[in-house]
Amino acid sequence: MKLGKVEFCHFLQILALLLCLAGMNQAELSRSRSKPYFQSGRTRTKRSWVWNQFFVLEEYMGTDPLYVGKLHSDVDKGDGSIKYILSGEGASSIFIIDENTGDIHATKRLDREEQAYYTLRAQALDRLTNKPVEPESEFVIKIQDINDNEPKFLDGPYTAGVPEMSPVGTSVVQVTATDADDPTYGNSARVVYSILQGQPYFSVEPKTGVIKTALPNMDREAKDQYLLVIQAKDMVGQNGGLSGTTSVTVTLTDVNDNPPRFPRRSYQYNVPESLPVASVVARIKAADADVGPNAEMEYKIVDGDGLGVFKISVDKDTQEGIVTIQKELDFESKTSYSLRIEAANMHVDPRFLSLGPFSDMTTVKIIVEDVDEPPIFTSRLYSVVVSEAAKVGTVIGTVAAHDPDASNSPVRYSIDRNTDLERYFNIDANSGVITTAKSLDRETNAVHNITVLAMESQNPAQIGRGYVAITILDINDNAPEFAMEYETTVCENAQPGQVIQKISAIDKDDPPNGHQFYFSLTAEAANNHNFTLQDNKGDVIPYHSGAVNLY
Incomplete structure (x- = not known):
């Protein structure tokens, strides 16, 4: 037959009460045979009052008042001439005394955790004169503990962390349960700890409640969190003890035990030759199973024909390698580049160097695509000198441009009239020869800056620009x-x-x-x-x- 918590407590109460009554009966028998009875179990030879402690079991659930003990004086001859009175803590409200017999009873259920003992005073009076026949004496009624409180984890539930790959026996956290029962009496408050959930990964030290790792090489990347259930049981864990539980959430914190790895051995990107310097041409990322600082890495170009043309940096937020252009690309000069790129962890844990290098390599091939480029002048700036006495139609210089593309489309020339508002100059559309269109006057304008346009014949949208500075030489005409x-x-x-x-x-x-x-x-x-x-x-x-x- 199994007993519940309440039924078991009642059983203990009845058992303790029977033992107490058995002891009282034996004391009564001894008193009747020899000297007067005292609750302390001792007799006196000179005085009538000698008091020690009474004991009463807590949590009595019976219907009748609970017998506590008996007061008696040697003066009492049993003829009813003596009456007993009780005063002090709980007198009359909790404890009552039979004034004729001196028997003390508790009228209420007592809880040791609320009050562990009561101090009372007893007196024997002459019933006729109501005067004391003995000096007043003080005694204590101590509430005897029963195991009626389960251990409690006042700080639970718990959370804790421990580094992954920790050796067996690494301390994680200490849990503590408290028991309100009397720690000085029996085993009611003596707690032992056990783990109900969380094996075989963790263990708990029975006496201290310290949780430790129980398996080696626990890997955060495989499982990063564990839910433990810890039990605290009183009565030193024996059958019949009361128990309480708490949960402990243990998180494995990261260590740098994983190197970066490129998901591919090679990458290829196509970029137009017209892309400006500092433009991004590729983003690559090495995967790292670690997190936080342990996953931070740096990239560098270690080999390839793209050294000096491209550079790589790291995006601190995404840990991507960003490949950018350092020099202008020219399809006509080079159509592809190959880069050998390394990704390496920035924070290496020496404990895991035996696992191998914490870096990885990949190849990035960059294909340069041809773009229909505008014509290019042989010089970015032409300088021309002409006398102000030059006749209209005088040739003052020639510009030249060509199509840099493989098609080498023919070029036609014109003057941007926004830079030659008064149309002082003309240019031959085919040859690029510049002539005067009006008489020149140095005193009016000593320098003319004009823009010459070179347009592809096959694609008029492709226009190159050249710049001509024309200096007018003076004559004595004023x-x-x-x-x-x-x-x-x-x-x-x-x-x-x-x-x-x-x-x-x-x-x-x-x-x-x-x-x-x-x-x-x-x-x-x-x-x-x-x-x-x-x-x-x-x-x-x-x-x-x-x-x-x-x-």
């Missing part, structure tokens, strides 16, 4: 001019030889600082003897007439 209109005022008392005005001239022709001007008076002015003019090698000084002195 007369000197006075710098300003001069108007001079002379005082009537001016002295002969006094300077009254300086005059100067300018010339629009080159060179601006190298002209030599010659000054003289007109014939009409020369007949006026009041003024003279002195040519000062480019600086002109007129004088008031009178005694003429040269300046």
